[in-house]
Amino acid sequence: MFKKDVYIERRNRLREKMSGGLVLLPGNVDAPMNYPDNTYHFRQDSTFLYFFGINKPGLFGVIDVDEGTDMLFGNDVDIDDIIWMGPQPTLREQAAQVGVKCTDSFNEVYAYVNKALWQGRRVHFVPPYRANNRLLLKELLGIHTAKLPDYVSLELIKHVVDMRSVKDQYEIAEIEKACATGYEMHVTAMKMAKEGESEQKIAGIIEGIALGGGGGVSFPVILSQHGETLHNHDHSLKLKKGMLMLTDAGAETGMGYASDFTRTVPVGGKFTQKQKDIYEIVLAANNESTAMVKPGIRYLDVHLNAARVITSGLKDLGLIKGDVDEAVRHGAHALFMPHGLGHMMGLDVHDMEDYGQVYVGYDDETRPMERLGAAGLRLGRRLQEGFVLTNEPGIYFIPALIEKWKKDYINTQYINFDKVMEYADFGGIRLEDDLLVTAEGARILGKRLPITPDEVEETMRG
Amino acid sequence: MFKKDVYIERRNRLREKMSGGLVLLPGNVDAPMNYPDNTYHFRQDSTFLYFFGINKPGLFGVIDVDEGTDMLFGNDVDIDDIIWMGPQPTLREQAAQVGVKCTDSFNEVYAYVNKALWQGRRVHFVPPYRANNRLLLKELLGIHTAKLPDYVSLELIKHVVDMRSVKDQYEIAEIEKACATGYEMHVTAMKMAKEGESEQKIAGIIEGIALGGGGGVSFPVILSQHGETLHNHDHSLKLKKGMLMLTDAGAETGMGYASDFTRTVPVGGKFTQKQKDIYEIVLAANNESTAMVKPGIRYLDVHLNAARVITSGLKDLGLIKGDVDEAVRHGAHALFMPHGLGHMMGLDVHDMEDYGQVYVGYDDETRPMERLGAAGLRLGRRLQEGFVLTNEPGIYFIPALIEKWKKDYINTQYINFDKVMEYADFGGIRLEDDLLVTAEGARILGKRLPITPDEVEETMRG
Structure with missing residues (x-):
């Protein structure tokens, strides 16, 4: 992972470019091969990696342009997970490594986004390419999965392309x-x-x-x-x-x-x-x-x-x-x-x-x-x-x-x-x-x- | 691939066990890693493989218990596909190799299933574990993705478990x-x-x-x-x-x-x-x-x-x-x-x-x-x-x-x-x-x- 200042700087730079609103960056989850628990090698979403840098499944990043804050939503592991997957750092610890101070459990993202929609704030997302993230955005935003492409944020795409095209x-x-x-x-x-x-x-x-x-x-x-x-x-x-x-x-x-x-x-x-x-x-x-x-x-x-x-x-x-x-x-x-x-x-x-x-x-x-x-x-x-x-x-x-x-x-x-x-x-x-x-x-x-x-x-x- | 009689016999045996209705066996599609065209190694659905034996994405199998027929839905390739993926056998040819005579393009599965539902026939499926097949079954059957588990066919599960547990x-x-x-x-x-x-x-x-x-x-x-x-x-x-x-x-x-x-x-x-x-x-x-x-x-x-x-x-x-x-x-x-x-x-x-x-x-x-x-x-x-x-x-x-x-x-x-x-x-x-x-x-x-x-x-x- 790069040092945390890199991620803080990237999120701040994006915030400066955006006119306002909330940037939603759903991470990827493990993708099943032939049954739910038998999964492919985890591949994190690239946009999430670019701005949040955590290579773990089940996270959701939000860059709040208006408030100037960053959020990470995800769940910590319990004793059963430790037996099967080994000890894991907490979400709070992982977030700190990429300079994010606010974390909450995954399901809180629904309330957070809902409140923003209710306040009439603009919500930005890039095209979801995995079916589970299409379903997630549908549930979050109330947009039919087939209609999601119509609601993609061109403003967000253009600014992120500007940033990611030039490699540091x-x-x-x-x-x-x-x-x-x-x-x-x-x-x-x-x-x-x-x-x-x-x-x-x-x-x-x-x-x-x-x-x-x-x-x-x-x-x-x-x-x-x-x-x-x-x-x-x-x-x-x-x-x-x-x-x-x-x-x-x-x-x-x-x-x-x-x-x-x-x-x-x-x-x-x-x-x-x-x-x-x-x-x-x-x-x-x-x-x-x-x-x-x-x-x-x-x-x-x-x-x-x-x-x-x-x-x-x-x-x-x-x-x-x-x-x-x-x-x-x-x-x-x-x-x-x-x-x-x-x-x-x-x-x-x-x-x-x-x-x-x-x-x-x-x-x-x-x-x-x-x-x-x-x-x-x-x-x-x-x-x-x-x-x-x-x-x-x-x-x-x-x-x-x-x-x-x-x-x-x-x-x-x-x-x-x-x-x-x-x-x-x-x-x-x-x-x-x-x-x-x-x-x-x-x-x-x-x-x-x-x-x-x-x-x-x-x-x-x- | 095993010889086609194996698949014909398996489908017939399942038909004999089932009380009636239509068995839906959606195959898997390619699963995207980080963008739609960059996919993991294809893994076919195991139930589909067991009954239809074709290790290709984008297929849908139907075993019609009442009519005694088998159907395969899928699309053939065009010249662009041939340039990128090479010549491919037609769906009809692939189906013939596993003893299936009826084939149609993928989208026809909607009309086929719709008609069966309209006739009041029972439709059987096993739990979908990939988000895209959950979405597909939702569209086909009009059941909310979160409610699909309630509609899974225990009759189908029990018969298929009986069959697949004993290896030939x-x-x-x-x-x-x-x-x-x-x-x-x-x-x-x-x-x-x-x-x-x-x-x-x-x-x-x-x-x-x-x-x-x-x-x-x-x-x-x-x-x-x-x-x-x-x-x-x-x-x-x-x-x-x-x-x-x-x-x-x-x-x-x-x-x-x-x-x-x-x-x-x-x-x-x-x-x-x-x-x-x-x-x-x-x-x-x-x-x-x-x-x-x-x-x-x-x-x-x-x-x-x-x-x-x-x-x-x-x-x-x-x-x-x-x-x-x-x-x-x-x-x-x-x-x-x-x-x-x-x-x-x-x-x-x-x-x-x-x-x-x-x-x-x-x-x-x-x-x-x-x-x-x-x-x-x-x-x-x-x-x-x-x-x-x-x-x-x-x-x-x-x-x-x-x-x-x-x-x-x-x-x-x-x-x-x-x-x-x-x-x-x-x-x-x-x-x-x-x-x-x-x-x-x-x-x-x-x-x-x-x-x-x-x-x-x-x-x-x-």
């Missing part, structure tokens, strides 16, 4: 810790990528490394020889020589900060020339993007530049034809990279995605583009010093998508489908680093994972 | 698979239990082994030098020579069947005499319990016998005094073993605990006992051939509990508190195997983990 030194240190665990996960996966090994086993082992780091994975591990399936959570295959293994995985620290890396390696340790040709294009897109990142640039423009690098590279290989800029304007690259270049990262791997992507990745100046090849971009707006984001270009050969474009005559003037069909069983390549926007440019967070073909082959040799 | 050959084969993964988890933990290693790292690595096996852990790993905390999920300590490391962990197969083992080992690989003295008592309780298990015996009586073994052993060491049978009748052993001897195991590690423990572990003949030392027993009733259960005696020294008994003068005639205080920092020992009740007795499932002090020390040497 403590947050950057945490992200670096998550990156160190992520490094170990990926190098382990590379070394295990031998003919006959099971995808499931490697995916399990690297998730185990994440858990051993104290937090767990920052998102479900993607590890597959079918890298063309962007979020492939099927790990049922055995590794086969000649295939590419794409691993997109990261860790969380105990305090919830994420890392998120992707590497693509040849099963058995040696790239074929055909694989290397595509790989080098993706690598160039990755390197050029890092070089472009600096305060003031729109990430949409970095994305479009990566699209140009990819289009140009694929043109050299004969898969794309015609003018590169024109092809990118028509979204021809989207057949090969149907996703965006990256997203914000912090307490969530897709930072603040629960608030709505448009509030995080875009602003009044930069609006989301519906156009082919940019619609999937999660982050488009101008970058600021302190932003942390992913840089993850890729090239994929997705049979169902190729089939669809062919059938619907999409961008036939730019795509050489005959040539593309030669890559039908190629799979996909993605290369992803995490970047911190610095005063002058960008810094790759953590020790950079092996990324050139030589570095990768060297690592895989042992 | 396919289920036993799955449980043996889970046991094989559990074996690997525990032996790995034993070998890692060296001075200076972190609990968190070992816990992570063995969870990784479970995930590599295709299912994940059957419950959150308990791994601690504070074994006296029964469900200790704090893994923040480094291993210290002289301490005992208690590991209670198991795996699930891809189809949801569980294993559940506990072993307690000396950090560094060598038991002290003091540790061995307590260990041998727990081991004797474990072995005697396995020897007693057979069809027709009440598990409550096996539990009480284990309590006697423990009480007698602790009397020999001078921690308990007086008559052993008297002491057990007064629950004196509950200071040292404040939990029950075991529970049913199958598709859930605490099998069917979502229905309510009393319906699973007890029956009209054997009712739960409130008395000290038996209240925590999850399984008390007479055993039948085909039951699978855990045998997990333990001895713990729980400072807060010792303090409480002393202060409240509980069982002072049986407890030698001065002697007990010599064990204040001992920790706890639990030894757990999984048993199948056979025609003549019991069989330990899986290859038995090292359990004698010699076997344990031998394994830890490498």
